[in-house]
Amino acid sequence: MIYSWILLALAGALLAIWAIARWNTFRPLVKRIDIKVSHPLDSQGLRILHLSDLHMEKLSITPEALLEQVKGEPIDLIALTGDYLDTQPMIGRFLHYMDMLKELKPRYGMYAVFGNHDYVIADQLPHLQKEMEKRGCVVLKNEHVRIPMGDHTLNIIGIDDHYTGRSDADQAFEGLEDGINLVLTHDPEIVLEMDHHFDYLLSGHFHGGQIHWPKPYHLKKMGKLPTKNIISGLHYHEDRAFYISDGLGQTAFNMRLRSRPEITFHSIGGGPSVKV
Numbered sequence: 001m002i003y004s005w006i007l008l009a010l011a012g013a014l015l016a017i018w019a020i021a022r023w024n025t026f027r028p029l030v031k032r033i034d035i036k037v038s039h040p041l042d043s044q045g046l047r048i049l050h051l052s053d054l055h056m057e058k059l060s061i062t063p064e065a066l067l068e069q070v071k072g073e074p075i076d077l078i079a080l081t082g083d084y085l086d087t088q089p090m091i092g093r094f095l096h097y098m099d100m101l102k103e104l105k106p107r108y109g110m111y112a113v114f115g116n117h118d119y120v121i122a123d124q125l126p127h128l129q130k131e132m133e134k135r136g137c138v139v140l141k142n143e144h145v146r147i148p149m150g151d152h153t154l155n156i157i158g159i160d161d162h163y164t165g166r167s168d169a170d171q172a173f174e175g176l177e178d179g180i181n182l183v184l185t186h187d188p189e190i191v192l193e194m195d196h197h198f199d200y201l202l203s204g205h206f207h208g209g210q211i212h213w214p215k216p217y218h219l220k221k222m223g224k225l226p227t228k229n230i231i232s233g234l235h236y237h238e239d240r241a242f243y244i245s246d247g248l249g250q251t252a253f254n255m256r257l258r259s260r261p262e263i264t265f266h267s268i269g270g271g272p273s274v275k276v
Helices: 002-024 063-070 088-102 118-134 169-173 188-192 217-222
Strands: 029-036 046-051 077-081 110-113 137-139 143-149 152-158 180-184 200-203 233-237 240-244 262-269
Touching: 063 088, 063 262, 077 180, 077 200, 088 118, 088 137, 110 152, 110 180, 118 137, 143 169, 152 169, 188 200, 188 240, 200 262
Parallel strands: 029 262, 046 077, 077 110, 110 137, 152 180, 180 200, 200 240
Antiparallel strands: 046 262, 143 152, 233 240
């Protein structure tokens, strides 16, 4: 009889953990990061909405819920850092989110890179890229664009997915002139290998562990950063700032423990570079 009670208690505990983990996928955290760069880009700074790892197949947050979280916020630029989907039927759903983001009318536009999950349907990416660009999103694959901002310039450098071996930082930086360098890439592991100057790098990939209990041991196979417990938030490598988003969606299991979906607002101001 006592064993039956133990099994019942264990089943109840597991059910409660599952319910909490599932509920977490509907509850995004809105994070705000303020960072300084060497000189001002704009009198009001640069305000970036950063979204990563939407994973359409296991995304609990609707386009309407996402819009509710970000509407009314001043947005100069939208940065998307990969892993949007990995099955063809989800293309339509993803483009619905893109339609919503287009409504935000960011002053300097919307920019994106692809991640490792996107390359699962590599044959569909030319079509997807074309549809994204129809919606005003510039997709960068080892290339950069320059945005004049008064007397200064913002260089947006998109480095293709490092995890699948498609990154080429030399090509992305080729011909780059002076300015503030903002890098968009999916896998932050590349910062350990880059010798190029950047002022700020935005990435995702790790989901903050997603099932972060007791520890995200499963991330150790994904490179050196997880072994250093660098899987989320703002970090520095050789005095270069980089940020790892916990992402908006999930993979494998539509669950999160000790890691919630993330919507990030980055504010880049002028003045001496400081750690925040």
